[in-house]
Amino acid sequence: MLTLSLLRNSTLRLLFQQLPKKITTECGSEKLLKEKVEASGDPNYIEFLPSWNPDEEVDLRADVSRHMRVIPDFVNETEEAALLADVEPKLKRMRYEYDHWDNAIEGYRETERDSWSPLCSEVLSRVRRLFPAGASLLPQVHVLDLAAAGHIKPHIDAVRFCGNTIAGLCLLSSAVMRLTHEKKPHIQLDALLERRALYIMSGVARYEFSHAVLGGEHSFFRGKRVIRGRRVAVICREQPDKSTSG
Numbered sequence: 001m002l003t004l005s006l007l008r009n010s011t012l013r014l015l016f017q018q019l020p021k022k023i024t025t026e027c028g029s030e031k032l033l034k035e036k037v038e039a040s041g042d043p044n045y046i047e048f049l050p051s052w053n054p055d056e057e058v059d060l061r062a063d064v065s066r067h068m069r070v071i072p073d074f075v076n077e078t079e080e081a082a083l084l085a086d087v088e089p090k091l092k093r094m095r096y097e098y099d100h101w102d103n104a105i106e107g108y109r110e111t112e113r114d115s116w117s118p119l120c121s122e123v124l125s126r127v128r129r130l131f132p133a134g135a136s137l138l139p140q141v142h143v144l145d146l147a148a149a150g151h152i153k154p155h156i157d158a159v160r161f162c163g164n165t166i167a168g169l170c171l172l173s174s175a176v177m178r179l180t181h182e183k184k185p186h187i188q189l190d191a192l193l194e195r196r197a198l199y200i201m202s203g204v205a206r207y208e209f210s211h212a213v214l215g216g217e218h219s220f221f222r223g224k225r226v227i228r229g230r231r232v233a234v235i236c237r238e239q240p241d242k243s244t245s246g
């Protein structure tokens, strides 16, 4: 916003027009690259585990890649700090739980939020624009705070609570999310969810694969350890499909 309003200033606009063509072209190609990564995710952040032979279920591999997109550096440090400032006061009053009713999550606290500071609202609008056209989203944004020692066990999301697409901003710590095919468990992929990344998960990735956020001791990506600290996920979800939500 600030950059935009600065560019509206005529002196600066003049300066911008005088920039060498090479620099403006590079800005243009950077923008194109950013748009491409936002549309299809960055494949460098997905690792198909060796147990999934590249010749097996070739179409599924392409399909799940389209439905599990990771966009690194989706928010900058200022935006991350603003999001945390909005959610911390409530979270800090809660205790981490280690006995979720269905035992799907260990070491977490969570809340929902529908009012945000202007900067956070702007970030969340950017997230919402990446949902399929016409998608209707739940007004409440889910905030899931996972302790450094916490983890989320493999699960498939219930269609009752949420529609086809979810998008999660990853704050404070990187983590590894593992997707495992429900019927063929050797078919697995890991997604590296770096601090400040956004992931968008839909379709087969949510309904044919379970997903889990690995605990620190199991967090490796392409053979390298991923240090897991406390992680806060800010998750936007599509409204459940009325025909399946009962």
Ligand SMILES: O=C(O)CCC(=O)C(=O)O
Pocket: 144, 152, 157, 168, 211, 213, 233, 235
């Ligand atoms: O923490 C996350 O990003 C994943 C949360 C999750 O597993 C879910 O919402 O089903």
